[in-house]
């Protein structure tokens with residue numbers, strides 16, 4: 001019985017992943033054939049044509065449409081001039097001993113949460129990262145660090161606010177949406193994050209289930 005339930009959940013997850021891939025590919029196709037569309041129009045057209053009504057997927061489509069809009073400028077920025085913003089809600093709140101200062105939390109890579117993998121991979125790519133405590137903290141860091149491009153991991157609401165702000169500043173930005181939002185114990189798919197580190201080479205969406213830590 002347990003096995004049957006977990007198989008059903010896996011099927012649901014895969015259906016969501018499959019639709020995210022279709023949305024992303026469809027957005028790219030439409031953006032190529034109709035380059036004058038704004039992000040909201042692009043997302044609306046893609047979700048309508050695909051028959052997407054689920055709120056999370058509609059939100060995903062809008063964020064991805066905004067990503068598509070700034071992708072060309074973003075990929076021109078070398079990795080070492082990009083800044084990665086990681087939300088602290090991905091930490092293991094009980095075990096994390098990361099010290100904090102004006103530049104945010106400094107991950108000790110203890111391995112209790114996904115941030116150890118994210119920061120390790122970012123450093124290998126030469127991408128400077130900050131683990132931030134919220135939207136206003138992120139904005140402070142952007143003002144101080146003055147990055148040429150930003151990659152942010154965020155929930156839908158934070159991503160929309162950040163994209164509006166970085167759009168005002170004229171900084172090309174890419175967002176990776178959290179799979180599970182909230183104030184603590186949030187989740188992101190590691191493969192989505194790692195794929196975003198390689199933007200400029202290929203555009204991909206993960207087909208794997210979220211990694212588990214703990």
Ligand code: SF4
Pocket residue numbers: 091092095096097098106107108109110111112113114115116
């Ligand atoms: S790996 Fe996660 S829990 Fe460990 S120090 Fe880094 S942020 Fe904190």
